[in-house]
Amino acid sequence: MTIPFARPRPAFLEPSGRQDASSRLDLAQRPRRNRKSEWTRRLVRENTLTAADLIWPIFVMDGSEARTPVSSMPGVERLTVDEAVREAERAAGLGIPAIALFPYTDPVLRSADGREALNRDNLVCRTLRAIKAAVPHIGLITDVALDPYTSHGHDGLLDVDGRILNDDTVAVLVEQALVQADAGADVIAPSDMMDGRVGAIRRALDAAGHIDAQILAYSAKYASAFYGPFRDAVGSNGCLKGDKRTYQMDPANGIEALREAALDIEEGADMLMVKPGLPYLDIVYRLKETFGLPTFAYQVSGEYAMIEAAARNGWLDGEKAMMESLMAFKRAGADGILTYFAPRVAEKLAREG
Ligand SMILES: NCc1[nH]cc(CCC(=O)O)c1CC(=O)O
Ligand SMILES: [Mg+2]
Secondary structure, eight states: OOOTTOOOSOOGGOSSSSGGGOOOOSSSOGGGGGGGGGGHHHHHHOOOOOGGGGEEEEEEEEESSEEOOOOSSSEEEEEHHHHHHHHHHHHTTTTOEEEEEEEOOGGGGTTTTOOGOTTSSHHHHHHHHHHHHHHHSSEEEEESSSSBBBBBOOSSBBBBTSSSSSSHHHHHHHHHHHHHTTOSEEEEEEOOOOHHHHHHHHHHHHTOOTTTOOOEEEEEEEEOGGHHHHHHTTTTTOOSSOOOOTSOOTOOHHHHHHHHHHHHHHHHHHHHEEESSSGGHHHHHHHHHHSSSSSSEEEOOOHHHHHHHHHHHSSSOOHHHHHHHHHHHHTTOOOOEEEETTHHHHHHHHHHH
16 A cells, blocks of 8 residues: 555665655755754854853942852852952953943841932942942943832832832932942943933933933833842842832733833933843844844843753753853844853853854
8 A cells, every 4th residue: 555645765764874865855945954064054153142242240249358149049149349340350351341230238228218329439339430440441330220229129219108209219310320420330221110210311411421321221121020039139039018010011011112112212222121031032122123222131130040040950051051042132133131141151252262
């Protein structure tokens, strides 16, 4: 009996190991040809990842000559200012263009109004000055939001009923941005998701003479479970009451991200950020396609933790997963990635050329 379309002799039965001509498909296009060996795979590769694509977020803390591990982010440590300077030197040597600073604020310095954010001698300002003095050529990015400084863990001010006061918060964020720019921040990155803060910050920076201070707007920042380990790292987990869904975006929304970005651009944003990263690659793609501004993605703490945890359990190849995840951002159109993997990736790229 003949079976329609069946091949008389499957190729794998040929003792020579060669394909039997009668089993050959008549294909004009065989995309696999371009993948047949490493040289051609390299030749046809559409995207590349280099150290210049990386922004390294680091956690700073008070004290000197010390590092403390962040338990939910294996391999990540909080650094005292002097150690942060050392790491900034290392990053610059590896070709990483910029560092983003996040402070672990002593609980006694946290208050309902987050006033430590405006202290010209706070941890972030001291770190900015120390790195600027020692490593003048690395870009310094600071986060504008009140959550590292508030006793309730929210990014803004609350009224008596626990509601966020948008416009009063913006007034404080403007002051926070000025304090950071005065201390040497090159890029001001509002991550708070208040309405109107980019415009207010732009006007205030310009009025104060910080015309060249860039604004990296966290335009599409989602209310995400993937920030958990970060809140550990900056010590706001214990104090956060409720959630951030009245200001951070609903993970179900995509078109809204376009609107948020359009507003931030009108208000003066130089660069856009999408956060988290991997679960929101569609947003990265749409923002880049629609606006064409430099667009970054934040591979957040939970994304880092997932890869690290699986790798440390032997469940996946951590280094390969790290590289693949970062390449995915480039493929989606990101100009760069904020990632806790930054120094590891840069070292790997330097090793492998
Ligand atoms: N302004 C807060 C802020 N800035 C960066 C992150 C998260 C980054 C990460 O998870 O790595 C958060 C967390 C939050 O919104 O609660
Ligand atoms: Mg907005």
